[in-house]
Amino acid sequence: MATTIQQPPKVEERRESIRPVGNSGGGGPRNLVPAEGDLRRVKDHAPPPASTGIWVVLASITMTFAAFTSALIVRQGGSTDWKHLTLPPILYLNTLLLLASSITLEVARRRVGAYMTGPRDQTAPPSRWLYITLCLGLLFVAGQYVAWLQLRAQGLFLATNPNSSFFYVLTGIHALHVSGGLGGLARVVRRLNKSVLRKSTLDATARYWHFMGGLWVYLLLLLWMKL
């Protein structure tokens, strides 16, 4: 039944499989080609740009949240209007959800990895754990929204005091970034189902997702200690 069997995605082992025409990316500090043109010792392989690119993205997100953190510390420093704020308890549940989603994503990554390197006549791609991750991520964002509603119910709005301002800003910007990650995961699922997923895309998305989890734990600690 050829119609029900999907081709497994191509395994990305060598650069050539990504770039049908190109041979970019052979450089490297020790890969000098001698002037007489001896190419034997040249390593014709560089990491796919997504693996480098994701670190670049994470570096810039780190800088952004470092800026917010320093803003929080400076703002707290000389102010007389800093009013303690009890964090909505649902945040702890949300934290568990997000951490759990990282675990499910790791499971998914391994399954997809095994699927990609496995025999070619397997049936449907293992996207179940990715769906679970997506659901957990959506639940996290929804849970953050509930936390906002709980704060509103206490009469704490964005402009009420600096503590609530920072709470909404930090959780809001983080939730935006998580939503971006959800978009990335949805894209991974779509590409997996169409058998055009690259391992490097999945790995990069996973790194981003784990980073979001770590960032959230950091933010939670910051909010818990400072607000």
Next chain:
Amino acid sequence: MHDVSAAHHAPPTSFIRKHVFSLDHKVIGKQYYALALAAVLIGMVLSWIMRLHLGWGSYAIPGLHLLSQNGAPGNVMTPEFYLQLMTMHATIMVFFVLTTAPFAAFGNYFLPIQVGAEDMPFPHFNMMSFWVTFVAFLVLVSSFFVGDGPTLGGWTQYAPLSAVGAVAGPGQGLGVVLWAASIGIFCIGQLLGSLNFITTTLDMRTRGMSLWRLPLSAWAWFITSVMGLTAFAVLMPACILLILDHLAGTSFFIPGNLVINDQLQPHSGGSTLLWQHLFWFFGHPEVYIAIVPGMGIVSHVLIANMRKPMLSHRALIYSMGALAVLSYMVYGHHMFLSGMNPVSSLAFSFPTLIITIPSTVIVLIWLGSLYGAKLRINSASLFGLGFVSMFISGGVSGFFLAQPSVDIMLHATYFVVGHFHMVMGVAAMFGIFAGTYFWFPKMVGRMMNETLGKIHFWLSFVGTYAIFMPFHYLGLAGNVRRYQAFVTDSMKPLIPVHQFITVAALITGAAQLIFLFNLVHSRFWGEPASDNPWQATSLEWSTPTTPPPHNNFGDTLPTVYHDPYQYGVESSVGDYVMQASPEKVKTINEEA
């Protein structure tokens, strides 16, 4: 993170994909160049209007009321409108000219070619980066036409006056919101651009292209993109917080008990210094984001015209890297006068003096390499020399300003205006010109007119010195900056100097029309260019056609065999050997 697309993509067929929403880094580079060109014309006209007013304050400038409803009754500028023009001039020039042209425009076009790649690794992000920047520009310029005009807070937008809203003056309500939105959007564009630049440099180099074999221009773009990545990622949160202070009633930057125009502001506890810290943490690296690409471009241009490599390729690269690292440690020197703890001033003054070391190393390498070189004199190399000259002249005054005790006297005067216009503004501009005259043949396949280029250079060179040197004297004489009229007895005698500067500015500005004419005329009727008109060595001159084909190098990417600047050698083509040539050569010195 989306691995949006590999570098390889088929040539576009539709008009929109080819020229508007293009994925080709070369088209995107040209789009950035066009944007910078439009922005610089607007910015220059704004400066003309300001200069006219500073020289002859009471005269009406015909048509001025078209720019502002209330700012120019009877076509005479109000003080507020002067500040609005100043703010817009600075914002447009710093962000949309000095950042976009040398970095985004030339970098987009030539970085992938110089590393030997087909394109940047994330072409969709690259396209977004341009269009996001374009939207940011529209948002900024739109503030001229809505509400009571653009913000008058200066490009630094110091809080609390930038954060309290319309009560602080015309444009301080909607104008600031549009400004902050524009800059926030601009940050996104530059972050996307930096992502592509960094991954291109690290991952897309062709066979044999080690990091040390990258041309200096590629190194400069790479270092700049690392700075951009960290600097713009900090400016964006600052803009978000500023907008929230405006629209959501938060008090991030507005202190309590603040009375403006007899109105008590409904805010409490905010920190005005916080804005300055966030802004200048971006703002100082931004200075190097503007100038480092120019350093790379000018080195690249000068080497090809000197026909020999720089004294030390690596020292130049290390120095540019040192500038990048140090640029984050010196930002407080913009805040000596802002109420910061004097001990912090000392802490920021020290690295500021240290940063002159890599700058001096770079300058000495240039001068030492130029010494005894048989320099080919053409428009590109002349502007390269002009860059070196401007960088030195503008940089020397930095030694004085780096010391808090001197800066306290000079900070609010024209001395500072002269300093940063020369070292950052005009120098970077000359870098853009050098790059344009040098790379134009590759970008459009035609040569620019050399005679017009040289006239353009001499008028610009003499003109900019005539404009900005007197600024230093004005500053030493105590002429304050950001004032629209000089009415005190101490400043009245300085007005003739301002009139001289205004005349010089008008003439120098008009000289740029020669460049514009040259650009347009050469684009259509210039002499056809060969593949390598300057007998240069780097990969952009090895493309199979001029301008390069869609995938830059045709069917196979080049293999690199040589260091980037192999001039002064004996090869089958002359006194140089191209990076992609497998020919074994010996240096002329070796032979002797």
